[in-house]
Amino acid sequence: MLNFNKNICYAVFGNPINHSKSPKIHNFFFKKYNFNEKYIRICASKQFFLKEILNFFENGGKGANITLPFKEKVFSICTVLTKRAQISGSINTLKKNNIGIIGDNTDGIGLLTDLKYKNLISKNDNILILGAGGAARGIIYPLLKFGCNIYITNRTIQKAKILSKEFLKFGYIKYLKLNQLHKNKFQIIINATSAGISDHSSLVIPSNIFNQKTICYDMFYGNTDTNFMKLCKNLGSKKVYNGIGMLVNQAAHSFFLWTDIFPKINDVFNFLKK
Structure with missing residues (x-):
């Protein structure tokens, strides 16, 4: 021990x-x-x-x-x-x-806080979540409560189906197979799979769901662009973000739970930049 x-x-x-x-x-x-x-x-x-x-x-x-x-x-x-x-x-x-x-x-509220802070999210946005594991679970409820429409896809589609059924009572949520993605328009695409930090992606994402206005957000982060971020940029997306903002904001909410103090996040952003 x-x-x-x-x-x-x-x-x-x-x-x-x-x-x-x-x-x-x-x-x-x-x-x-x-x-x-x-x-x-x-x-x-x-x-x-x-x-x-x-x-x-x-x-x-x-x-x-x-x-x-x-x-x-x-x-x-x-x-x-x-x-x-x-x-x-x-x-x-x-x-x-x-x-x-x-x-x-505090993951979901941390992500939502960061998306609002960056002016990336609006009510009624269609959000595609890649992955149906614990990372996805943590962010769905706040996004539904905010008023967004959630779509989930996963390599094992049964997991996405189960997850969408669990959250259906909180708002509009639907699971999609990979070959159905091209039929929909998404304002935000969020990577909630470990493909953000591994050497290869477990999902083959149709290239035609990306355009210059598509907001791409990887919940994971590294010292350089993640594989997902590189993919999004290669497919033409101009608004591509890693999960540092989410990390800082979920940390602030965790710190508040522990200490009853909600810290100023701008200070830590400036610190991390240095």
């Missing part, structure tokens, strides 16, 4: 995790708001993940973020779930309190 210093009270758990910028963001927040605490990355064991999370909280951990591939696997250790976590079926934020462990999901 891992051992922790007493001032390491926050961490992000994932596998892989070396690419994560969450420590830079949260340590910036902690320093700015005068908390003498640290936030680290933890590459969790896929076999003993839940034991490692519980060990973290038993040794002074106060809060944690959860990323791939664990977002749908932490429900069993939560005492309380927020409405966002319950609806999404996915957890990216944990908080320890005197009752137990609170499970929340």
